[in-house]
Amino acid sequence: MTDSVSSQHARHRAEAEVVSPHLPSGYTAEPIPTYNGSDNASPSPSDPTSPPEPQDSLRLQGGDIHREIFKIGARAKLGQRAATFAAPNIRRSSIFEPENHIPASEQRAPGGFRRQFVQQQQKRVNLTNAPVARDFVSFLALYGSFAGEDLGESEEESVAPSEDEEGAQPSETRPLLGRRKSTRRPIRPGDAGTTKSFFTLLKAFIGTGIMFLPKAFNNGGILFSSITLITVSLLSVLSFHLLLQCRRRHGGGYGELGAAIGGRKLRALILTSITLSQIGFVCSGMIFIAQNLRSFLNAVTPGSHFVLDTKALIAIQLVVLIPLALIRDISRLGPAALLADVFIFIGLFYIWYYDISTLATFGMHPTVQLFNPDAFTLTIGSAIFTFEGIGLILPIQSSMSQPDKFPRLLYIVMVIVTIIFTSVGALCYATFGDKTRVEIISNYPQTSKLVNSVQFLYSMAVLVGTPVQLFPATRIIETKLFGDRASGKRSWTTKWKKNGFRTSITVVCGLISIVGASDLDKFVALIGAFACVPLVYIYPAFLHFKGVARSRWVRAGDVILCVIGSAAMVYSTSVTLSTWIRG
Numbered sequence: 001m002t003d004s005v006s007s008q009h010a011r012h013r014a015e016a017e018v019v020s021p022h023l024p025s026g027y028t029a030e031p032i033p034t035y036n037g038s039d040n041a042s043p044s045p046s047d048p049t050s051p052p053e054p055q056d057s058l059r060l061q062g063g064d065i066h067r068e069i070f071k072i073g074a075r076a077k078l079g080q081r082a083a084t085f086a087a088p089n090i091r092r093s094s095i096f097e098p099e100n101h102i103p104a105s106e107q108r109a110p111g112g113f114r115r116q117f118v119q120q121q122q123k124r125v126n127l128t129n130a131p132v133a134r135d136f137v138s139f140l141a142l143y144g145s146f147a148g149e150d151l152g153e154s155e156e157e158s159v160a161p162s163e164d165e166e167g168a169q170p171s172e173t174r175p176l177l178g179r180r181k182s183t184r185r186p187i188r189p190g191d192a193g194t195t196k197s198f199f200t201l202l203k204a205f206i207g208t209g210i211m212f213l214p215k216a217f218n219n220g221g222i223l224f225s226s227i228t229l230i231t232v233s234l235l236s237v238l239s240f241h242l243l244l245q246c247r248r249r250h251g252g253g254y255g256e257l258g259a260a261i262g263g264r265k266l267r268a269l270i271l272t273s274i275t276l277s278q279i280g281f282v283c284s285g286m287i288f289i290a291q292n293l294r295s296f297l298n299a300v301t302p303g304s305h306f307v308l309d310t311k312a313l314i315a316i317q318l319v320v321l322i323p324l325a326l327i328r329d330i331s332r333l334g335p336a337a338l339l340a341d342v343f344i345f346i347g348l349f350y351i352w353y354y355d356i357s358t359l360a361t362f363g364m365h366p367t368v369q370l371f372n373p374d375a376f377t378l379t380i381g382s383a384i385f386t387f388e389g390i391g392l393i394l395p396i397q398s399s400m401s402q403p404d405k406f407p408r409l410l411y412i413v414m415v416i417v418t419i420i421f422t423s424v425g426a427l428c429y430a431t432f433g434d435k436t437r438v439e440i441i442s443n444y445p446q447t448s449k450l451v452n453s454v455q456f457l458y459s460m461a462v463l464v465g466t467p468v469q470l471f472p473a474t475r476i477i478e479t480k481l482f483g484d485r486a487s488g489k490r491s492w493t494t495k496w497k498k499n500g501f502r503t504s505i506t507v508v509c510g511l512i513s514i515v516g517a518s519d520l521d522k523f524v525a526l527i528g529a530f531a532c533v534p535l536v537y538i539y540p541a542f543l544h545f546k547g548v549a550r551s552r553w554v555r556a557g558d559v560i561l562c563v564i565g566s567a568a569m570v571y572s573t574s575v576t577l578s579t580w581i582r583g
Contacts (some may be wrong), residue, residue: 216525221369224425232387243393244410254270254539255270289462325470343458354542385524
């Protein structure tokens with residue numbers, strides 16, 4: 001009995017130590033003694049040496065409501081025997097104090113909240129009736145503040161009265177709380193399964209870049225190009241892994257990671273690289289479409305004297321692309337993108353079928369080289385350009401219902417994609433040798449109706465997928481020019497300004513495509529070296545170095561990857577430009 005009384009008194013003292021720093025001084029819940037006029041023991045009010053008498057906490061506003069809080073300190077000052085006769089605390093019922101409860105001190109330890117959650121799930125306790133802290137003192141010890149602070153509030157979200165409410169007189173119809181202003185969109189939990197995420201991730205890497213690989217193998221040689229492609233794949237996987245580690249530590253998207261770790265300038269640099277790379281993808285796609293359509297028209301209209309050249313076909317594409325670029329909701333482009341995926345895979349299956357059957361019949365082309373010393377640098381940029389899916393890595397992970405399975409899924413997809421890329425490039429180059437063209441489908445028999453159909457459908461697939469690639473670049477520049485709150489739904493002026501901007505950027509892409517149409521392979525290599533290398537190799541390593549890495553060896557690895565990426569960007573860009581200028 002004595003032990004239980006002692007432990008109870010010790011608990012009262014501990015509770016008082018937690019509560020007392022948060023209470024106003026000069027107030028108490030202890031009984032205020034009364035004194036007779038003849039009592040010599042009573043303190044004199046005129047005595048300056050006597051300490052001021054504490055006032056009853058009931059004198060405070062709402063004193064009867066928070067009376068119990070002041071009693072916590074009063075109980076600790078009672079003697080052990082007096083404390084045993086305290087009235088029972090009604091609030092400590094089984095509803096607020098579940099069995100096997102983890103105290104606040106253990107909840108503050110790493111994993112404490114998780115352990116209590118698992119325990120409550122096992123005991124089938126209703127979470128709405130079982131708070132994280134079982135009583136007020138535990139809550140105060142856990143969070144360390146007592147000021148009525150809304151812990152769910154953030155710097156981006158605040159409660160503020162509207163403009164009309166600020167100057168209005170209070171009335172019965174005026175709400176107690178103002179409108180909640182937030183710059184954040186509601187975050188919806190991911191619901192995509194592993195299978196759906198697998199195919200989405202597969203499509204993120206298989207795009208127009210795969211059609212440029214046969215010419216890249218011709219530029220570098222079959223052995224050098226295969227080694228380069230596998231090396232680029234391994235380095236890309238490493239960079240993706242570093243980026244996912246940064247996401248796990250800091251959260252957010254690619255640009256948000258840059259802002260959180262490196263500041264606004266790094267975020268602006270990342271967004272600039274994304275914009276340049278996406279515009280490069282769009283321009284290369286427009287050139288690819290024009291050259292394929294030109295070959296298609298030559299095949300279906302033999303002997304015709306009126307044949308549109310590549311530049312004219314690029315200009316004609318603007319008639320289709322400008323209206324599609326005005327679409328605000330990218331989800332509306334989903335059916336077109338799905339149709340494009342079907343056409344792309346039809347083209348790939350035909351390429352595999354024709355190449356394998358031709359090689360089985362006639363063998364490898366006699367002009368195939370293991371290494372081409374004249375133009376091997378173009379292979380590096382084209383290989384990097386092909387792995388263009390880094391911009392979709394983080395969004396796809398966020399869309400999964402089980403994001404922890406994403407790294408393993410990513411590694412599996414990268415193995416499959418590397419096999420597909422290497423097989424297409426090596427098979428096409430082994431089949432056609434030095435006759436391999438940039439628009440690889442033009443190498444196949446142009447008298448075949450199947451080839452003509454694949455050629456046309458593949459061109460249409462790239463055409464309808466072009467607005468999807470242009471959308472990120474458009475939104476990034478739009479946000480910079482008009483702000484993230486400017487909406488055409490509230491202002492026709494803003495809407496038509498944005499329409500004019502989207503039309504202009506589409507026309508600019510067309511003009512760039514006309515300039516680079518003469519050497520598509522060099523244009524693709526330049527985009528890969530200048531715009532894609534920083535996104536894939538430099539920024540992830542730098543973010544990991546500053547925001548995640550702690551050990552010496554890991555930081556050294558990040559520095560090495562940054563140096564390799566920077567050297568590859570400078571060397572490949574300079575050599576590609578010099579090769580392009582020499583013609």
